[in-house]
Amino acid sequence: MPALTFNNVSKSFGDNTVIKAFNAEIHDGEFLVLLGPSGCGKSTLLRMIAGLSDITSGQLLFDKIVANDWEPKQRGVAFVFQSYALYPHMTVRENIAFPLIMDAFKKWYHLPIVNIVARHRLMRRKDISDRTLQMARQLELEPLLDRRPSGLSGGQRQRVALARALVRNPALYLLDEPLSNLDAKLRTQMRSEISALHHKVAKTFVYVTHDQVEAMTMANRIIIMDKGIVQQVDTPDEIYDNPANTFVAKFIGSPPMNLIPASIRPDGLKLAGQIAVAHDAAKPTRREATFGIRPEKLRLKAKGEGRLPARVSIIERLGAETVIGCSLVTDRKSDDLLIEQDLVFVRVSGNPRMQIGEACSVDYGAEDVLWFDSDSGERISLKSE
Template sequence: MPSLTFDGLTKSFGSNTVIREFNATIDDNEFLVLLGPSGCGKSTMLRMIAGLTEITSGQLRFDATVVNDLTPKQRGIAFVFQSYALYPHMTVRANIAFPLLMDNFRWWHHLPIVGGIVRRQLMKRSDISEKVERTAEMLELTDYLERRPKALSGGQRQRVAVARSIVREPSLYLFDEPLSNLDAKLRMQMRAEISALHARVKKTFVYVTHDQVEAMTMGTRIIVMNAGIVQQLGTPREIYETPANVFVARFIGSPPMNIFPATVSHDGLSVDGVEVENSAALAAVLRDRGLESVSVGVRAEKFGVNDLNRPAAGGSPLLGFKGHTMLVEHLGAETVVGFKAGAAPQTVDVGAAASQHLHYARMPGEQHFGMSENCYLSFSGADVHLFHPETGERIEH
């Protein structure tokens, strides 16, 4: 059960560098999620951990052992592929047992007639059959051991792929977007099953996904990647509540964090040319740092939306500005309101509203806002995230 250390790990394909100076340390028994958009280098990183892709430079260590030149088998890993990669002509039992059979194969066992005889003999060995039965029971596959993959549902096939990977009791488990081929209901079920598996086997998991829901619900820590560069490493809560930069802020959250370009003056802040009330103290902090502009981030659920053009009275003064609604989505338990800063125009092109850049507020229950309705958007200063207007890096305040 190794800890993982990435020391300046780099991967290039010719002149194209897809992983740049990757540095991180992952403790034993962590559930690490590699999260990022398609093409950011997540799967390449996973394949380097597995030994399926050569490392260009830097070191990968399992505990204190450098594994750059070790084969996948020598690394003691289990790899669950996105496509399941099951053998269609084999039963579930044979698919699960296959890694154990290969561990006991010799070169002459691959001869056509000899191979079949040896496989049947190995399947009868008590140690192999017991491991297969125990693994099938763990993943609730006992009733399907004599079926072939074509007779299984998508979720059952995924469980077979997981079972085949864990039957050898590896020290490290690697998952490459294993749920992307499942529907929403099965994804939720398999998220719970993989999390429960991690709790049972108490080994290190490294899980690749572009789905932030999977990352936030399953991972003990998350590495957010973009263009081969680590943007942030932290717990799900740290990444959501204190994003390191604008990319992370926009990538995590649904709807994504609202980012407002703001100008700084002696009177306060203004976003999209609209004055932010009660923002003088915040503007003073930014002026002291020599900033004349800033990117202001506010999560959708942190907005209060009031249709009386003023925030509710009482309590500490909130920041706020006037806006108007452009989109209202009733989702049952909550309502998402798309808005723009400033008063509503006299005429609104309803057909173009969806294509315009909107900001979003998320509120519980059904709301009665309509299209192009003036409103007042309020939020607490404690819920404001500030980012440098040029670098996009987080500014503490």
């Protein structure tokens, strides 16, 4: 099973550079997710791993061996496409067995009449038929083996595409948004099945998605990309708790992290008594920064009991929890902090029985606050000298 290394890999189409100096490592046997908005270059990166797209510059290494010029067959990868790419004229059995048949194909088998005879003969070969049946059973497709793709549901087609990819027992699995065409219930089911499959086969999976839920629930590590640039590489928990910048903070979480432009006054050095802000006493200017906090870290309180006076603007009941959007009032001051944003989201358990327009307040602990540079968006640490 290969470990993959990217050394300054870039990809351009003419004058348009879609991946810029990509550096990362994919460890042997891990489930790595490439996550980002549409157009960020994640599918292009997957195609470069498979050998379906050339690398413009840089090096891609399979187990420390440069693989830029390897043919797709040399790489030992299985590719599951977003569109399933099943052959409509073939049965489920024939679709699953197709990679095995092609591996056993001779050059002269491509002749028109010979082709038909050879394929039927190979389909009956014991090692191919046994392996096909094994994969069908593993993905609960055995009752569907004689159907064609037109007679299958979306989830069944997706399982056929997975079975076809798995049947060759490759060293590396590449999955390009395989669940995007399924409804919510099937996506949940297939997430569990793919995760279980990864644990069972113990091979390297590289999975492309723009869905943060898929990434957070399935990945060992996540690479977050935007405009062809890596924003953060880390575990799901670390990315959620300590986003590297405001892009990651906004992209991960539903609702995302509250990011509040703020000015920290030079005559007040503390936020909630714990975070000190260095300043030059000779030049008493405000320190501009972005105050970040997750919705579940905010505390909703009665009017006058929290630092930030607010009014309920939005209520989203989600069963076991409720998301409440609170508009901050005009006088938005908290100790030494001057808030410059009108709306924050608070996640609370159960139903707080509040009404839109009701006066309230919002509170927080200093230990739950993250700070970001106002210009670059990068996470910073505000500490006393």
